[in-house]
Amino acid sequence: xxxxxxxxxxxxxSFVLAIYYYPLLPKRIAIHWDIEGPDSxxxxxxxxxxxxxxxxxxxLFLLIPRIDPLKRNIKKFQDVYEKFCILILGFMLxxxxxxxxxxxxxxxEAHYFIVPAVAIILYACxxxxxxxxxxxxxxxxxxxxxxxxxxxxxxxxxGENLFKFASLLLILALIIDYFTKSGEIxxxxxxxxxxTVGYLVVYSYLVYTKRKR
Numbered sequence: 001x002x003x004x005x006x007x008x009x010x011x012x013x014s015f016v017l018a019i020y021y022y023p024l025l026p027k028r029i030a031i032h033w034d035i036e037g038p039d040s041x042x043x044x045x046x047x048x049x050x051x052x053x054x055x056x057x058x059x060l061f062l063l064i065p066r067i068d069p070l071k072r073n074i075k076k077f078q079d080v081y082e083k084f085c086i087l088i089l090g091f092m093l094x095x096x097x098x099x100x101x102x103x104x105x106x107x108x109e110a111h112y113f114i115v116p117a118v119a120i121i122l123y124a125c126x127x128x129x130x131x132x133x134x135x136x137x138x139x140x141x142x143x144x145x146x147x148x149x150x151x152x153x154x155x156x157x158x159g160e161n162l163f164k165f166a167s168l169l170l171i172l173a174l175i176i177d178y179f180t181k182s183g184e185i186x187x188x189x190x191x192x193x194x195x196t197v198g199y200l201v202v203y204s205y206l207v208y209t210k211r212k213r
Contacts, residue, residue: 003082007058010089014051014096021100022047029103033110035183038102047099054092061085064137073133080131081138087124091117111185112174118189119170126163129156140200144208151211155204162196 022044030038031046065074065081074081098113107113132139134152139145140159145152169192177185 003086004062006086007061007089010086010093011051011054011058014054014093015048017093017096017100018047018051021104025100025103029099031099033102033108035111035186037108037110047096050092050096050099054089054096057092058085058089061088068135068137070133070135073135074138076133077128077131080128084124084128087121091121112178115170115174115185115189119167119174122163122167122170122193126160126167129159129163132156140204142201142204144204148208148211151204151208154207155200158203159200162200166192166196 025044025047027044028041029044029047030040031042032038032040065071065078068074094117095114098107098110101107102110102113129139134146134149136146139152140155142155145155170189173185173188173192177183
């Protein structure tokens, strides 16, 4: 129950932030940035899409442990799951605050604000993999992990290491970008996440087929 209250407070803070700063923002605000600065604008009413999305996430986080056919397994790592939910909602509050700040003060280099937060999320994904038990909604869910407990465990052990390593690589890449101003950090993030997820999917398949032999 405690995490639900904390999560709801975070969501409400997102709404309060949006309501308070809404009159102070220009009619059109930046809502997306690339390496060179804002590349997408919309009416400032779009600011409320961030707290609304947070509210949807909070409701979804509440629902998952109730509807999962393997809910008994989720209870085994409930504490880690709840902390992860709070972290994601906190990230959304941070994004809302950044959008406000960036539009009030014309921030162009958004990646210096967002990438560290993404690195924290990736590290948390690694922690979640460490404790997650087989279920239908949380973790690395492929056909092969969901049909074999041993494949699930081996894949999530790999996931723990890879997500944590990816988070460290992301911070290192950001530091290099800061000094070199190469502007390649966004592409690196995309490739890093795709490579991590792609590897884990293939790995789960290989472990499954090896087990079947």
